[in-house]
Amino acid sequence: RKEVEQDPGPFNVPEGATVAFNCTYSNSASQSFFWYRQDCRKEPKLLMSVYSSGNEDGRFTAQLNRASQYISLLIRDSKLSDSATYLCVVTVDDKIIFGKGTRLHILP
Amino acid sequence: GAVVSQHPSRVICKSGTSVKIECRSLDFQATTMFWYRQFPKKSLMLMATSNEGSKATYEQGVEKDKFLINHASLTLSTLTVTSAHPEDSSFYICSARGSGRVLDTYNEQFFGPGTRLTVL
Numbered sequence: 001r002k003e004v005e006q007d008p009g010p011f012n013v014p015e016g017a018t019v020a021f022n023c024t025y026s027n028s029a030s031q032s033f034f035w036y037r038q039d040c041r042k043e044p045k046l047l048m049s050v051y052s053s054g055n056e057d058g059r060f061t062a063q064l065n066r067a068s069q070y071i072s073l074l075i076r077d078s079k080l081s082d083s084a085t086y087l088c089v090v091t092v093d094d095k096i097i098f099g100k101g102t103r104l105h106i107l108p
Numbered sequence: 109g110a111v112v113s114q115h116p117s118r119v120i121c122k123s124g125t126s127v128k129i130e131c132r133s134l135d136f137q138a139t140t141m142f143w144y145r146q147f148p149k150k151s152l153m154l155m156a157t158s159n160e161g162s163k164a165t166y167e168q169g170v171e172k173d174k175f176l177i178n179h180a181s182l183t184l185s186t187l188t189v190t191s192a193h194p195e196d197s198s199f200y201i202c203s204a205r206g207s208g209r210v211l212d213t214y215n216e217q218f219f220g221p222g223t224r225l226t227v228l
Contacts, residue, residue, distance in 0.1 A: 034216065034217075041199070041224075042221070042222070043201050043219040043220060043221050043222045044152065044201075044219050045219065046216060046217070046218065049216065087151075087152070089217075096142065096154070096217065098151055098152050098154075099151070100150075100151040101151055
């Protein structure tokens with residue numbers, strides 16, 4: 001099993017819809033979790049950290065499920081500008097592991 | 109968030125030459141910096157981790173003599189691609205991580221804008 005797995009997509013979603021995707025991790029000792037966003041030919045940018053209690057930032061909600069070892073990202077009222085690749089990042093001790101990313105296309 | 113700069117943003121060089129890429133944390137002290145490379149439509153691949161004042165730790169399959177990393181200060185790390193070949197053409201991205209006292213959340217990484225290397 002890969003350390004961090006994501007559905008590569010693409011997810012083609014109409015503007016205004018809600019979209020969610022998950023990321024599973026294999027190491028139960030994983031400590032920190034993040035979602036990054038990467039636009040084409042650009043560097044990844046931190047979207048949000050994922051806390052045990054879950055967190056929400058505007059239209060974005062991130063959840064952590066330690067029992068099932070996955071994190072999720074929910075985007076409500078999707079905008080065209082949300083089109084990007086979303087990378088799941090998990091840290092174990094000092095090791096930082098990136099998922100391969102989920103591509104999201106918001107359709108007008 | 110914290111700011112990380114990278115220079116140059118784009119470089120084209122001839123095969124056999126060496127290229128140096130700089131990564132700077134502008135508003136925080138980066139105890140750890142990471143170097144990644146990314147091929148088109150592929151995920152980031154960690155090349156090495158460097159801690160200030162010590163030797164870099166390279167990932168399996170990454171030649172340390174080819175990709176020289178120096179992290180001489182808390183705000184600067186450099187990656188030198190020695191004797192570059194066309195297969196080294198890629199997007200190189202650095203990231204920096206500070207201490208918990210500097211950034212709100214330990215373990216957050218902040219990325220530089222990347223350097224696109226083309227070796228002819």
